[in-house]
Amino acid sequence: MSERRKTKHINEAFTCENCDAEVPPIIGGGCRNHCPFCLVSKHVDNIPGDRQCMCNGLLMPIDIEYTSAKGYMIIHKCDRCGMVKRNKTVMDSKGVNDSLDKVLEIMSKRSI
Numbered sequence: 001m002s003e004r005r006k007t008k009h010i011n012e013a014f015t016c017e018n019c020d021a022e023v024p025p026i027i028g029g030g031c032r033n034h035c036p037f038c039l040v041s042k043h044v045d046n047i048p049g050d051r052q053c054m055c056n057g058l059l060m061p062i063d064i065e066y067t068s069a070k071g072y073m074i075i076h077k078c079d080r081c082g083m084v085k086r087n088k089t090v091m092d093s094k095g096v097n098d099s100l101d102k103v104l105e106i107m108s109k110r111s112i
Contacts, residue, residue, distance in 0.1 A: 010049045017042060018058055027095035034059070034074065034087055036098045039106070041087060043078045055081045064089075064107045072103065 011025045016035035026032045033048070034041035041059035046052045057080025065073050065086070072089040089098045 010051075016040060024095055026090060026093045028093055030090065030093065032090060034061075034076070034098075036090060036096045037102070039074055039098060039102050041074075041076055043080065043083065055083070057081055059083075059085065061102075061106050063110065064103055074098075074103075074106075 009031050011031045013025055014023050015021070016023055016038060018040035019035060019038040021035055021037045023032065023035050023037075031049070033045075039061040043055040043057045043059050044051050044053050055078060057078040059076035059078050061074050062077045062084075063075040065075060067073060070088050072091070073086045074089055075084065075086055077084050089103060091097050091100075
């Protein structure tokens with residue numbers, strides 16, 4: 001049998017390992033995989049939600065890009081293995097949304 005490659009949705013509170021903020025789950029649907037205050041995530045998944053990646057590095061936000069299909073995306077780079085991945089920003093939650101100030105700060109650091 002082949003290995004299943006299905007996303008597992010996990011929406012639970014966590015403590016950010018970068019800024020120590022207590023991060024609540026998203027209210028109103030969806031899953032949060034990064035801190036809404038510093039936008040840092042953790043490299044724990046091979047497939048979203050599987051918690052099988054052994055790297056455990058911090059995924060640092062290095063850029064923001066916009067796509068018409070998904071909106072603003074955080075570009076993360078792992079500080080341990082160098083992997084780069086994209087994650088949707090959370091701007092429409094009924095709870096804590098991603099920091100617009102932090103998003104704009106990251107966008108302002110782009111080299112022209």
